[in-house]
Amino acid sequence: xxxxxxxxxxxxxxxxxxxxxxxPRQDVPVEDRTTGRIDIPSATSSDNKRSAPVGDPIVxxxxxxxxxxxxxxxxxxxxxxxLERAIxxxxxxxxxxxxxxxxxxSQQQYAQAESLALRSNGYAALNTEIRRKNxxxxxEARSKLGNMEGARAARKMVxx
Amino acid sequence: xxxxxxxxxSRAKPKKKKSIFTSRWSxxxxxxxxxxxxxxxxxLDYIIxxxxxGNRWEIPARVYASxxxxxxxxxxxxxxxxxxxxxxxxxVNPRVHEEGSYQAHSDSVTVHTRSFQFWDGKxxxxxxxxxxxxxxxxxxxNLQDRSAESLVRMDPVHIASIYPTQNEDRILVQLKDxxxxxxxxxxxxxxxxxxxxxxIDYLAILRALAANLKAGKTVQGGSTLxxxxxxxxFLSSERAISRKINEAIMSILLELHxxxxxxxxxxxxxxxxxxxxQRSINGFGLASQFYFGRPLKTLQPQQVxxxxxxxxxxxxxxxRRHPQRAKKRRNLVLKLxxxxxxxxxxxxxxxxxxxxxxxxVNETAVxxxxxxxxxxxxxxxRDYKDEDLSSAGLRIFTTMNTQIQQQAExxxxxxxxxxxxxxxxxxxxxxxxxxxxxxxxxxxxAVVGDRQxxxxxxxxxLDANRNIGSLVKPAVYLTALKSSQYHLSxxxxxxxxxxxxxxxxxxxxxxxxxxxxxxxVPLYLALTHSYNVATVRLGLELGxxxxxxxxxxxxxxxxxxxxxxxxxGAVAMSPLEVTQFYQTLANAGFYSPLRSIREVLDVKxxxxxxxxxxVSQVVNAEDSYLTKYxxxxxxxxxxxxxxxxxxxxxxxxxxxxxxxxxxxxxWYAGYSQDYLSVVWLGRDDDQPAKLTGAQGAMQxxxxxxxxxxxxxxxxxxxxKIEMLWxxxxxxxxxxxxxxxxxxxxxxxxxxxxxxxxCEGESDSGSDILDWLNRVF
Numbered sequence: 001x002x003x004x005x006x007x008x009x010x011x012x013x014x015x016x017x018x019x020x021x022x023x024p025r026q027d028v029p030v031e032d033r034t035t036g037r038i039d040i041p042s043a044t045s046s047d048n049k050r051s052a053p054v055g056d057p058i059v060x061x062x063x064x065x066x067x068x069x070x071x072x073x074x075x076x077x078x079x080x081x082x083l084e085r086a087i088x089x090x091x092x093x094x095x096x097x098x099x100x101x102x103x104x105x106s107q108q109q110y111a112q113a114e115s116l117a118l119r120s121n122g123y124a125a126l127n128t129e130i131r132r133k134n135x136x137x138x139x140e141a142r143s144k145l146g147n148m149e150g151a152r153a154a155r156k157m158v159x160x
Numbered sequence: 161x162x163x164x165x166x167x168x169x170s171r172a173k174p175k176k177k178k179s180i181f182t183s184r185w186s187x188x189x190x191x192x193x194x195x196x197x198x199x200x201x202x203x204l205d206y207i208i209x210x211x212x213x214g215n216r217w218e219i220p221a222r223v224y225a226s227x228x229x230x231x232x233x234x235x236x237x238x239x240x241x242x243x244x245x246x247x248x249x250x251x252v253n254p255r256v257h258e259e260g261s262y263q264a265h266s267d268s269v270t271v272h273t274r275s276f277q278f279w280d281g282k283x284x285x286x287x288x289x290x291x292x293x294x295x296x297x298x299x300x301x302n303l304q305d306r307s308a309e310s311l312v313r314m315d316p317v318h319i320a321s322i323y324p325t326q327n328e329d330r331i332l333v334q335l336k337d338x339x340x341x342x343x344x345x346x347x348x349x350x351x352x353x354x355x356x357x358x359x360i361d362y363l364a365i366l367r368a369l370a371a372n373l374k375a376g377k378t379v380q381g382g383s384t385l386x387x388x389x390x391x392x393x394f395l396s397s398e399r400a401i402s403r404k405i406n407e408a409i410m411s412i413l414l415e416l417h418x419x420x421x422x423x424x425x426x427x428x429x430x431x432x433x434x435x436x437x438q439r440s441i442n443g444f445g446l447a448s449q450f451y452f453g454r455p456l457k458t459l460q461p462q463q464v465x466x467x468x469x470x471x472x473x474x475x476x477x478x479x480r481r482h483p484q485r486a487k488k489r490r491n492l493v494l495k496l497x498x499x500x501x502x503x504x505x506x507x508x509x510x511x512x513x514x515x516x517x518x519x520x521v522n523e524t525a526v527x528x529x530x531x532x533x534x535x536x537x538x539x540x541x542r543d544y545k546d547e548d549l550s551s552a553g554l555r556i557f558t559t560m561n562t563q564i565q566q567q568a569e570x571x572x573x574x575x576x577x578x579x580x581x582x583x584x585x586x587x588x589x590x591x592x593x594x595x596x597x598x599x600x601x602x603x604x605x606a607v608v609g610d611r612q613x614x615x616x617x618x619x620x621x622l623d624a625n626r627n628i629g630s631l632v633k634p635a636v637y638l639t640a641l642k643s644s645q646y647h648l649s650x651x652x653x654x655x656x657x658x659x660x661x662x663x664x665x666x667x668x669x670x671x672x673x674x675x676x677x678x679x680x681v682p683l684y685l686a687l688t689h690s691y692n693v694a695t696v697r698l699g700l701e702l703g704x705x706x707x708x709x710x711x712x713x714x715x716x717x718x719x720x721x722x723x724x725x726x727x728x729g730a731v732a733m734s735p736l737e738v739t740q741f742y743q744t745l746a747n748a749g750f751y752s753p754l755r756s757i758r759e760v761l762d763v764k765x766x767x768x769x770x771x772x773x774x775v776s777q778v779v780n781a782e783d784s785y786l787t788k789y790x791x792x793x794x795x796x797x798x799x800x801x802x803x804x805x806x807x808x809x810x811x812x813x814x815x816x817x818x819x820x821x822x823x824x825x826x827w828y829a830g831y832s833q834d835y836l837s838v839v840w841l842g843r844d845d846d847q848p849a850k851l852t853g854a855q856g857a858m859q860x861x862x863x864x865x866x867x868x869x870x871x872x873x874x875x876x877x878x879x880k881i882e883m884l885w886x887x888x889x890x891x892x893x894x895x896x897x898x899x900x901x902x903x904x905x906x907x908x909x910x911x912x913x914x915x916x917x918c919e920g921e922s923d924s925g926s927d928i929l930d931w932l933n934r935v936f
Contacts, residue, residue, distance in 0.1 A: 058310050059231040066281070077770065081280040081759075084601070084773050089229055089311070091600035091834060100773075115750070115775045122748050122781065125876070 054123075055090035063089075067099060076107050094124040094134075101137055114141040132158050201409060208410040209417060211393050212426065219330055219553030219763060220439075223536060224316035225560040226603075226758075227276075231311040235296040235869040240563055241269055247317045247562055248274075249453060258458060259285045267292050270303070276315040279557075279759055279767050283313045317562050320533045331445035332553070332763070335425040337457050341502055342444065343424055345468045348500050349493055351385040355420060359386050359411035386411040389427045433467065434474045441474075451479060453519035461503055462511035465493040479518045487516060530616040531609030532560050535736075535756050538622070543769055544760075553763030558756050559603035561596075564868065568594045568606040568837070569613040571864040576611045576841065579856060590849060592841040592860065593620035595739040599836050601773050602743055602752035607736075618844070625732040626825045626842060630690045630799075630853070631818035632711075632729035634745060634787060636699045637687045639710045641783045643702065648786060648904045649891035649912055652686045654678040654694040659724050670696045670728060673819075682891045684904060687790050688798030690817070692728055699727035713778040714741040715751050729818065738829060739838045745787055746814075746831040749779030781878045782907045788814055789905050792873060795830070800854055803830075806862035812872035813865070817853030824848045826856030832870040837861055880908045892916040 063086040070079035083100040090096060097120035105113035117134040124130045139154035228244050230236060245262050250271070253261035262271040268291045275285040288309060291299040300309040335343075347354045353361045361384050368382030383391070390410045414423065432440060433447040441450050447467055448456040459467075469489035470477045479486035491512050498508035536558055544554070576590045596606040609619035618624075640646040655677055658669045670692045672678070678691060686694040699707055704722035711720060720731055736754070744751045752775045759770045779787075791814035795803045799817045807813070815830025826841040826849050839857040842849045849856060877883065885901045887894040891912060894901050898918035906912070 056231075056233050059233070060311070062310060077767075078280050080772060081770070084758075085229075085280065085313075087601060087773070088226075088598070088603075089231065091598070111776075112774055115777060118777050119750055119775050122750070 054093045060086040060090055060093065060096065064096070064099060067103070071103055071106060076103050079103050080107075092123045094120040094127060094130045097123060098130055098134055098137070101134070105137060105141060108144075110141040110144040114138050114145070117141070201413070204406060204410050205413045205417075208390065208393075208414050212414065212418065212422075219332065220321040221552070221554040221556055222318055223320040223322065223533060223556045223558060225319045225558060225562045225565075226605075227278075227316040228314040229311065230290065230297055230300060230314065232297055232299060232308075233295075237296065238264070238267065238269060238292040241290065241292075244314065244317070244562065245269075245271065248315060251453070256287060258454075260454070273312065274315045276313075277765055278313070279761055279765065283315070286312060288312065316557065319529055319558070319560065319562070322533075322537065330429060330441075330443040331449060331456075332429055333425075333443065333445040333456055335421055335428070338428060338444065339457060339459060339464060341461055341497070342428070342456075342459075342464050342468065344500070344502050345464060345493060345497050346385070346424075346427075346471070348496050348502070349468055350388070350471060351383075354385050354424070357384060357415075359413075359415035360384060360408055383407075384411065385427050386414055386423055389423060389430055390414065392430045392432065431471055432474060433470055434478065451518050460511075460514075460517070461497070461507065462490060462494060462514045463517060465497060465511070466490040466516065469493040479516050483516060483518075490516070528614070529560065529565060529607075531613065531619050531621055532558070532565065532604075532607045532756070534609070534619045535604065535607050535622060539756055540760065554768070555761040555763075555765070557758045557761070559598075559605065559758060560756070561605040564596055564835075565606040565608075567867040568596055568608050568864055571860050571867070572608050572839075573611050573613070575860040575863050579841075579851065579859065583850065583855070585850060589843055589847075590841055590856075591620060591844050592839065592857075593624060593735045594837060594839050594860065594864070595621050595735050596835060596837045596864070597739060597743055597754060599743070599746045599831055599834050602747070602754050604739075604754050604756045605835075607756075620840065621735045623734060624840065624842070625734050626827075626840060627730055627820045628733050628738060629729040629818040629820040629825060629827060631738060631742075631816055631827050631829055632726065632731065633687055633690060633695055634791060634816055635710045635714060635741070636695055636702070636707050636727055637683065637790060638714075638745075638779065638783060638787050639702050639707050640683065640698055641786050642710070642779070643706075644907070644910045646683055646698075647906050647910050647912065648684040648790070649682045649886045649888070651680040651891045652683055652694040653697050654681050654686065654691050657693060657697055659696070659700075661724065668724060682886075682888055684790055684793060685888070688793045690794075690799050696724060696727045700724065711741065713751070714744040715753070716741050729820065735838050735840045738827070738840075739836065742816075742829045742831070742838060743836055744778060745784070745791070746836045747775075748781065748788075749777055749784035750775045751778045752776075782880050785878055785881055786905060786907070788873070789875070791815055791830075792875065800828070800830070800858055802854060803858060803862060806859065806866075808866055808870075810872065811865070811870060812875065813870070814873055815858075815861070817858060819852040822848045823850050823852060826851040827853050828857035828861045830858075830861050830865075831873075832865060832868075833873050835865070835868055835870055837864055839864075877905050881905045882908055882911070884911060886912065887916050887918075890914075890916050894918060 063082050067079040067082045067086075070076070070082060080100060080103050083096055083103065086096045087093070087100070097116055101113045101116035101120060104110075104116060114137075117137045121131055121134045124134065135154050135157040139151045139158070142148075142151040142154060228236070228241075230241070242264060248260070250260050250262050251258075252263060254263045255261075256263060256270050256272040259272055259274045262269055268289055270287075270289045272287045273283075273285055276283050286309070287303040289301045289303060290297060291301070300312060301307075302309050351361065351364075353364065361382065364384070365382035387407050390407050429443040429445065431444070432442055433444070434441040434450060436450065441447050444467055445456050447470075448454060448459055448463075451467070452459060452463055466479060466486060466489075469492065470479075470486070472489075476482070477486045477489050494503070494508055494511050497503045498505055503511070536556060540556065572592050572594050576592055579585065580587055580590055590611070592608075592611055594606065594608040595604065597604050607619075607621045609621040609623075610617065640650075654672070656669065658667045660667050672692050673690065678694070681691060681694055683698075685691075686698070704724065704726060707727065708720045708722060716733070716737060718733070718737065720726060723730065740754050743754060752773065755771050755773075757771050760768045762768050792812065794800050794817070795813055795815055800815055803813070803815070804811075811832065813830055813832045815828060818825070818827030818829070820827075824842065824846065827839065829836075829838045831837070839860045841851060841856040841860065851857075882905070883903050884906050885894055885896045885898075886892070886904050887898065888900060888902055892914040893912050894916050895918055901918070
C-alpha cells in the first residue's frame with residue numbers, strides 16, 4: 001500500500017522538483033559566438049570605450065555663434081568653414097550639420113543642403129526637434145530642386 | 161678794310177658750309193645717341209620696376225598640418241601635447257613671457273601660444289595653463305584674465321615647403337615689424353648716406369676707389385644698399401663695367417620711383433644670408449628663424465648685430481662653421497652701434513660678452529612626411545601650375561594629423577619587422593602602405609607609403625595597384641541587400657560551380673579558402689566567413705553590372721571590366737582607392753570625396769581655393785546598417801575574429817580581411833566610430849607575401865587602433881530596422897528560447913516569412929518538459 005501511494009508521490013515530487021530546478025533555456029550559458037546578442041549602448045553613455053557622446057556644447061557654442069554672425073554679414077563661405085571646424089571637434093553633433101545645411105541653403109546650394117540635413121538626421125537619433133527642422137529644410141531644398149514628390153515625402157516626415 | 165671784309169666774306173662762306181655740315185650731322189648723332197640712351201634707360205626702368213613690383217620673389221609654398229584644437233574634454237594627453245609643442249618648435253621658458261614658449265609641470269603645462277591668422281579667423285596669442293587628467297584635458301585657464309578658455313586653436317605645424325627652381329626661401333617681413341635697430345645698424349654698417357643719396361653715393365665710390373688703388377686690391381665697396389638690392393635681383397656677380405653701369409642707372413631709377421622705406425624693406429627681404437643644403441636663406445625674416453629659431457621682431461640687439469654683420473659674407477661669417485670669426489664681426493657691428501648711439505655703452509659691454517645663441521639646424525628643410533606631401537602635390541596640381549606651386553608663396557592647409565601620421569608610421573614599421581621574424585620571412589622583403597581617414601568628414605589624416613617613412617621613393621599608398629581580393633565582397637553583398645531580394649538570413653548556395661569564360665580557354669572553378677563545400681549557408685555567414693563560392697554564385701545572380709555600379713556609387717572611379725573574377729577581387733586598386741570606397745561604407749552610406757587640403761591661401765593670406773566638405777547619400781540608412789552589422793560580425797565571428805585579442809578590451813569595430821591568390825597580398829580595411837584605416841602588405845617583387853589579411857595587414861591595423869583614441873561603433877539600428885530571432889540553419893524565424901537561435905537585423909519591409917520551431921526537439925520527452933516548463 002505504501003508503495004502504491006508512494007509511487008505517484010515520487011512521480012509527483014519528481015515532476016515538481018524538475019519543474020523547480022529546470023533552468024529556462026535562454027539562461028544556459030552557451031560558449032558559442034553565434035548567439036549574436038546585441039548589447040545596444042545607451043545614447044548618453046560616457047564610458048570612454050563605448051560610442052562617445054556628442055560633446056560639451058560650450059566648446060562649440062562660440063563657433064556656432066560666429067557662424068551665425070558671419071552668415072548674417074554675407075560671409076557664408078567663412079561661416080561654412082567655421083562650422084566645418086566645429087564638426088571636426090564634435091563630428092556627431094547633429095545641430096552643427098543642420099547649421100551647415102542652412103548655410104548651404106542660403107548659398108543656394110540646395111543639393112548639399114538636402115544631403116547635409118539628411119546626414120544630420122543620421123546623427124540625430126532621438127532628438128525630435130532637430131529631426132523636424134531637418135525634414136523641413138529637406139522639403140524646402142527639394143522644392144527648390146524641382147523634386148516635388150520628394151518635398152511632399154519630407155513634409156510628411158516632419159509630423160511623424 | 162674793304163679788302164679785309166671781302167676776304168672775310170670769301171673765307172666765311174666755305175667756313176659756313178663746313179660748320180653747317182658738321183653741326184647738322186653731329187647734331188643728328190647727338191640726338192640719336194640721346195634717343196638711344198633714353199630708350200635704354202627706359203628699358204632699364206621697365207626692368208627694374210617690373211622686378212621690384214611684380215611678385216618676383218620666389219617664395220616656396222608652405223604646407224601646414226591640421227592645427228591641434230584644445231578644449232575641456234579633448235582626448236589629448238600631456239605627452240601628446242608636449243610632442244605637438246616640440247613639432248611647433250616651442251621653447252622651454254619658465255616665465256613663458258614670449259610667444260612660442262612653455263613649461264611642463266607634473267600634470268599641467270603652461271604655454272604662451274603663438275598668434276596665427278587662419279583664413280576663418282585670427283587666433284590671438286594667449287598665456288594658458290592646461291590641466292590634464294586621465295582622459296585628456298580637464299581645464300584651460302587663461303593666465304592673463306584668469307578666465308576659463310573653452311576652445312583654443314594652436315598654430316599649425318609647418319610640415320613642408322615646395323621649393324621653386326632656384327631654391328630660394330624667405331619669410332617676408334614688413335618694415336613695421338622689424339626692429340628699428342636693424343635698419344639703423346644696417347645703414348651704419350653698409351651705407352651711411354642711405355637716407356641722403358639718390359641711389360648712388362658718389363663720394364663712397366671715390367673713397368672706395370682710392371682705398372682699393374692704394375691697397376692694390378679690393379678692400380672697400382662703395383655700393384649703396386640700393387645698388388646691392390639691384391645686384392641681388394639679377395643674381396650675377398659679374399664685375400664687368402657694363403654691369404656696374406647698369407646697376408648704377410637702375411639704382412637711380414629705383415630711387416626715383418620708390419621711397420627709401422620701400423627700398424630698405426625690399427632689401428631686408430632680399431639679401432642673401434646663408435645656405436641650408438639646397439635652399440638659400442634670403443632675407444632677415446628667414447635668417448632669424450634659421451639661425452636663432454625665433455621671429456625677427458624678438459631678436460636681441462647682439463643677435464641683430466650678428467645678422468647685419470653677415471651681410472658682407474654669409475659663408476665667411478657663418479656662425480655655425482666659423483663661430484669665432486662670426487663673434488668678432490658681431491662685436492665690430494656692436495661697436496659701430498654704440499658709436500652711433502644706437503645702443504648705450506653699458507649695453508655694448510653686456511652684449512659683447514653674450515654667446516652667439518645659435519640654434520641647432522632644424523629639419524624644416526627636409527620633408528618629413530613625403531608620402532603625405534606627395535598626395536597634397538597631386539591634389540593641388542590639378543588646380544595650379546608648377547611655377548605657382550613653388551614660387552608664389554602659397555599657403556596650403558592640409559588635413560594631416562601629425563600625431564596619427566606618426567602612429568601609423570610606427571605601426572607599419574614595427575609590425576613588418578616582427579611579422580618577418582615571426583613568420584620566418586626574408587628580412588626587409590615585406591612592404592606596406594597605410595591610409596587613415598576621419599569617418600565623419602572624409603579628411604585624410606595620415607598616409608604612409610613605405611615601411612621606412614622618410615624615404616621619398618615609390619608611394620605605395622597611392623601607386624601600388626594590387627588585386628583587392630576579398631575586400632570587394634562587401635560591395636557584392638550590399639548589391640544584394642539593396643535589391644531587397646536578400647536579407648541577412650537568406651540561404652545562399654555554396655556548392656561548387658564552374659564558369660565558362662568568354663574568350664578564355666579554361667573554365668573557372670572558384671574554391672573556398674578551406675576547400676570545403678558548405679552547402680546552404682545564410683548570407684551573413686557567407687560574408688563573415690568570406691566564402692568564395694557562395695559569393696560568386698550570388699554575384700552572378702545579381703549581375704556583374706549591378707555590382708560594378710555599387711562600386712562606382714561607393715566612390716571607385718576606375719573602369720572595371722565585368723569578369724566573374726571581379727567577384728573575388730581580381731581587380732587592382734591602390735590603398736587610397738580602397739579607402740574611398742570603405743569610407744562611404746563607414747560613413748553610413750554617405751559618399752564624400754577624400755580630401756587632404758582644406759584651403760589654399762595666397763601670400764597675403766587671401767583664399768585662392770577652398771575644398772569644402774560635401775556629402776551625398778548613395779546608400780540608404782537601412783542597407784548601410786545591415787552592411788555595418790555584417791562587417792562588425794566579421795570581427796566577432798568571421799575571418800577577423802582574432803582581432804579582439806589584439807585590440808583594447810570591448811572596442812567594437814567593423815572590418816574586412818582581404819587575401820589574394822597564393823597569399824600575394826595581405827589587406828585589411830576597418831573602422832571604429834571615427835577612424836577608418838586601410839592597410840596593405842605585400843612584396844615589391846610581387847612574390848607571395850605568405851600572409852593572410854588577418855595574419856598581416858590586420859596586425860598593423862590593430863597596432864594603430866590601439867594607439868588612436870578609438871571609440872566603439874554605435875550599433876543601435878535605425879528606425880526601420882527590427883531585430884528578429886533566426887534559426888541559422890534554415891534562415892527562418894524562430895523562438896528566442898531555441899538553443900541555436902540568433903538575433904539578426906532586418907528591414908521592416910523585408911523579413912523572412914517562414915517560421916520554424918526549435919531544432920532537435922522532436923522527441924516526446926522534451927515536449928512534456930516544455931509543456932511543464934510553460935505551465936510552471
